[in-house]
Amino acid sequence: MDCILAETVHGVSIKYGLENDMYCESGLISLYSKAGKFDSACKVFDNSTERKLGSWNAIIGGFSQGGRAKEAIQMFILLMKNGFYPDDVTMVSVTSACGSLGDLNLAFQLHKCVFLAKNLEKSDILMNNSVIDMYGKCGRMDLAYNVFSRMEEKNVLSWTSMIVGYAMHGHVSDALEFFNRMRETGVRPNHVTFVGVLSASRPRWVAGLHHYGCMVDLLGRAGLLDEAKMMVEEMPMKANVVIWGCLMGACEKYGNVKMGEWVAKHLIEMEPGMTGYLWLCQIFTPVMACGKKLRG
Known part of the structure; x- marks a missing residue:
């Protein structure tokens, strides 16, 4: 976020006498933060x-x-x-x-405050997810499982928080069991779930390039292109031609021309020669054709 932009917006709000408007005020605080x-x-x-x-x-x-x-905690006490009275936000x-x-003792106290913030007219799924994560x-x-098991409604964040929590503390079998249960219930995982x-699984083996490649391919085939892209960007090693090719194939399948162009740039950098360029064009042409067809 640009600091100059934040200051400019603040100046405009003062010019028009909006600095004390409650929506403008909270917006400026968020913007500066x-x-x-x-x-x-x-x-x-x-x-x-x-x-x-x-x-x-x-x-x-x-x-x-x-x-x-x-x-943040000090401001909450204040x-x-x-x-x-706090709300869900x-x-x-x-x-x-x-x-x-x-801080577990603080967590106990905050869990009590969550009940004060409950709104019968709104779903408390967001708060419950945050308590599970905490x-x-x-x-x-x-305790995270107790909260999870009592939730009437669960979403991908609910399951992912449990999986990540188990993984963080080395409970491999529990994490994998929850992942299987999540799939059985029909909830689609996101990139955080796969991470x-x-x-x-790390205690059993060290994730290598081919493991990340499998995940990128799996996400791409499922149509989760943004998640696949994020997986590639957050890999601890550079993606190879095979991984970029998997992502390109997903772009072709779902007609995502913009992402296809992004993938193409990386493939051209890895294959700067004429042969590589012609090979790339052969792959990328169907993506462009699909995109034009979708645009009608």
């Missing part, structure tokens, strides 16, 4: 004349997402002292901060 300008974010927060819960959520979320967990940020600290990072997968499965 994402730009890493926490001093400016705090200044907007401190200068607020009629501070609402949205501003508290913005500053707590900013600290939590910015890796300043202790400050929120409570000022007579505000507050608790997601705070439980995430607690997970980063690994307990997992604190090393209490038994969790790979992490769980």
Whole structure:
């Protein structure tokens, strides 16, 4: 996030007298936090004349997402002292901060606060997922499972939090069992799920290039092209021609011309000669044709 852009937006809000608008105020706090300008974010927060819960959520979320967990917890305590009741947005940020600290005693207290923030008109799936993640990072997968098992509705994040939590603490069989159960229920995994499965398997073997290649191919075949792309970008080693080819094949299958062009650039860099270029064109032509057909 560009700091200059944040300051420009702030200047425009002052010019039009919107700096005290509660939506503008919380937006500026979030904007400065994402730009890493926490001093400016705090200044907007401190200068607020009629501070609402949205501003508290913005500053707590900013600290939590910015890796300043202790400050996020301190702001949460201050929120409570000022007579505000947290909502689901507050608790997601705070439980995430607690997970980063690994403070189990604090986790117990925050779990109680989650019940205060429950809204009967809204699904509490987001908060429950955050509690599962918190307990997992604190090393209490038994408590994470208790929350998970009582959830009436579960999504990919619910399952992934359990899988990653088990993997993080070396519970290989539990992580793989949950992955199988997740597939049986018809929930589609994302790239984080696969990273969790790979992490769980690490005690048995060290993930190599061919393992990542299998994952990229699997994600691509399932149509999860963004996840496959992210897997390639986050690999601890450089992708080879085979992996790029798998991703290109997925682009061809699903007609994703934009990603196909991105893959093509990498393949050209790896095969700069004429022979490689002609081979690339033969692969890429169907992708372009498919894209034109989809565009009608």
